[in-house]
Amino acid sequence: MRSCIKSWLDDRLGLPAVFNFLRDKKIPQHRHSLWYYTGSVILVLFTIQVITGLMLLFYYKATIAEAHQSVARIMTEVSFGWIIRSIHSWSASLMIATVFVHLISSWLLKSYRRPREATWMSGVLLLIITMAFGFTGYLLPWDSLSVSATKVGTDIPSAIPVVGSWLTKFLRGGEDVTGDTLTRFFSFHITFLPLLLIILIGFHLYLIQKHGISLPLSLEKSQEKVKELPFWPNFVYREAIVWLLIFGGLITLAILFPPSLGKEADLMAPAPVGIKPEWYFLFLFQSLKIVPAKIFFMEGDTLAVLLILIIVVLFFFMPFIDNKPAERKGKIITIIAWGAVLYGIAMSLWSLLS
Amino acid sequence: MKKKRVLALSLAFFMFLFWGGYDLVLSSSSTVSSFQQPKVKKSPEKITASPKDIKDKISIYVFMGWMWLSIFILIYFLRQKIKEEDRLFSYKDSP
Numbered sequence: 492m493r494s495c496i497k498s499w500l501d502d503r504l505g506l507p508a509v510f511n512f513l514r515d516k517k518i519p520q521h522r523h524s525l526w527y528y529t530g531s532v533i534l535v536l537f538t539i540q541v542i543t544g545l546m547l548l549f550y551y552k553a554t555i556a557e558a559h560q561s562v563a564r565i566m567t568e569v570s571f572g573w574i575i576r577s578i579h580s581w582s583a584s585l586m587i588a589t590v591f592v593h594l595i596s597s598w599l600l601k602s603y604r605r606p607r608e609a610t611w612m613s614g615v616l617l618l619i620i621t622m623a624f625g626f627t628g629y630l631l632p633w634d635s636l637s638v639s640a641t642k643v644g645t646d647i648p649s650a651i652p653v654v655g656s657w658l659t660k661f662l663r664g665g666e667d668v669t670g671d672t673l674t675r676f677f678s679f680h681i682t683f684l685p686l687l688l689i690i691l692i693g694f695h696l697y698l699i700q701k702h703g704i705s706l707p708l709s710l711e712k713s714q715e716k717v718k719e720l721p722f723w724p725n726f727v728y729r730e731a732i733v734w735l736l737i738f739g740g741l742i743t744l745a746i747l748f749p750p751s752l753g754k755e756a757d758l759m760a761p762a763p764v765g766i767k768p769e770w771y772f773l774f775l776f777q778s779l780k781i782v783p784a785k786i787f788f789m790e791g792d793t794l795a796v797l798l799i800l801i802i803v804v805l806f807f808f809m810p811f812i813d814n815k816p817a818e819r820k821g822k823i824i825t826i827i828a829w830g831a832v833l834y835g836i837a838m839s840l841w842s843l844l845s
Numbered sequence: 846m847k848k849k850r851v852l853a854l855s856l857a858f859f860m861f862l863f864w865g866g867y868d869l870v871l872s873s874s875s876t877v878s879s880f881q882q883p884k885v886k887k888s889p890e891k892i893t894a895s896p897k898d899i900k901d902k903i904s905i906y907v908f909m910g911w912m913w914l915s916i917f918i919l920i921y922f923l924r925q926k927i928k929e930e931d932r933l934f935s936y937k938d939s940p
Contacts, residue, residue, distance in 0.1 A: 566894050573894035574905075725934060728927045732920050739916045746905055749894035 513723035516700075520718040523707050526596035528733045529589050530699075534692070535734050536586035539741070540624075543579040544681070551631070553677035555670040558633035559755040566752055577749035581741055583625055587771045590621050598809065598828045601816040602705040608810035610698040613691055615807045620688050625769055627680040633673060634753030639762040641676075642668045644772070647779065650792040651800070669758065708816055767842065774835040775799065777842035 501507055518527065550569055552561040565572035594614055597603060603611035630641045645668065648658040664671030710717055720726050768776050782795040805812060813824045896902040 563892050566892055567897075577894060720931075721934060725927065725930045728923050728930065732923050735916045735919055739913055742912060743909060746909060751894060752892040754890050
């Protein structure tokens with residue numbers, strides 16, 4: 492009976508060919524192999540996000556009158572609703588942290604070397620979309636802190652010359668943060684962004700299949716024979732251990748440190764003291780805060796936002812800038828990468844402690 | 846003697862943390878256990894997420910214990926499988 496079902500499935504789905512492909516796929520083993528696990532961890536966390544997000548959707552209502560109340564209901568009335576919300580929130584944070592680690596490790600290992608330029612660029616886009624997920628999701632509980640932080644966040648693009656005010660209006664769905672902003676952010680959060688993310692993840696995975704996993708520069712230069720493992724089952728079993736530990740850590744964090752819900756937002760009330768965005772925007776928030784109001788003849792905000800945009804564009808085109816990673820220029824870019832990491836941590840800590 | 850005292854104190858501290866004592870350590874507003882906590886009217890300023898009652902709280906900790914136990918057992922079996930698969934692969938790979 493069992494073999495009958497197996498052969499029926501094999502005939503229809505062509506599973507032996509898939510397993511043979513996965514068995515033939517080899518993963519290099521060296522002292523930097525640890526970073527290879529971050530990619531699949533992102534996928535696991537994204538899956539958890541989708542599952543918990545769907546569960547929250549059963550109860551969440553995206554209108555000014557009901558958003559806060561529905562989240563409060565999830566937290567106080569729905570059985571274990573507070574855990575589901577907490578897992579959703581913690582997995583979002585962990586996913587963004589893992590995307591940062593994944594991208595920074597690729598930067599330091601120079602994984603974007605020819606022919607993997609498009610893999611890097613799709614990765615940078617994935618980071619931006621993941622952060623957009625966090626930004627749109629932060630408003631959904633409609634508490635005073637999230638609404639005020641969204642006001643500040645959506646005001647930032649207005650400093651961009653020419654298109655800035657249009658962009659702010661587009662994000663808010665009007666002049667100010669209102670119910671239209673809530674429905675707009677909700678639509679982005681549950682339809683547009685997931686669709687874009689799934690397409691980009693598919694593209695990113697296709698490129699990884701096409702070009703294979705990159706080796707660190709030092710190993711590639713030495714031309715030594717690197718030990719390899721089959722992806723299936725040797726590497727997948729190793730990954731499964733990491734997934735289990737991440738899952739356990741996530742559930743433990745969600746139970747011990749669940750996020751609370753602030754007072755319902757009042758659009759007429761003044762902004763509360765100490766507005767801060769989520770941790771992954773703190774370095775940007777602090778950088779904008781320390782910029783003086785006027786620099787030479789330009790507005791400080793405009794200059795800072797333009798500078799951030801230029802940095803994002805340079806980061807996106809990094810494979811073409813760092814086109815000779817083994818030479819002096821490549822070494823300088825590695826120092827810049829470490830500097831950027833330290834700057835991000837220092838600015839986030841400064842904002843957190845101030 | 847001193848070593849034993851330190852060991853006993855650390856053991857007591859970890860047991861205290863393990864059985865829900867972290868609430869007392871982390872929450873600055875409360876110094877009584879959740880069993881004795883007076884019923885205070887919920888502040889409209891902030892809604893904190895927590896188990897509804899003591900039954901929920903116990904079931905959450907039991908679940909967490911069960912989850913970690915299952916994870917460690919699964920990891921043990923996965924490690925055995927990894928060893929076996931690596932041995933098979935090196936056997937196939939060798940000339």
